[in-house]
Amino acid sequence: MPEQQAKFQIGQIIHHKLFDYTGVIFDVDPSFQGSDDWYEQVARSCPPKDEPWYQVLVHQAVHSTYVAEQNLEDCHTPGKIAHPLADQIFGEFDGKRYRLRQQSH
Numbered sequence: 810m811p812e813q814q815a816k817f818q819i820g821q822i823i824h825h826k827l828f829d830y831t832g833v834i835f836d837v838d839p840s841f842q843g844s845d846d847w848y849e850q851v852a853r854s855c856p857p858k859d860e861p862w863y864q865v866l867v868h869q870a871v872h873s874t875y876v877a878e879q880n881l882e883d884c885h886t887p888g889k890i891a892h893p894l895a896d897q898i899f900g901e902f903d904g905k906r907y908r909l910r911q912q913s914h
Contacts (some may be wrong), residue, residue, distance in 0.1 A: 820833065840858060
């Protein structure tokens, strides 16, 4: 089955539908890239592996999550994300989304 186009983009503020948190996407996988053991233990809603998955910095937390697209939605009131890695990964926040920090060579 062909991989689907990702609905969300890096820097976008999202809301997790099941766990009611907001965060910012910092990486996108076109399909699930974790282990079968992790999926069995953590992905209790059994989301599809052949759809996009996202790495998310969780607002007001120190951890990140790996989330299936079906569990995310647009955040209707986006704001800056309070996370210790946000300023290292992202530069400007324009009120709706973050821009990736430019890599120095």
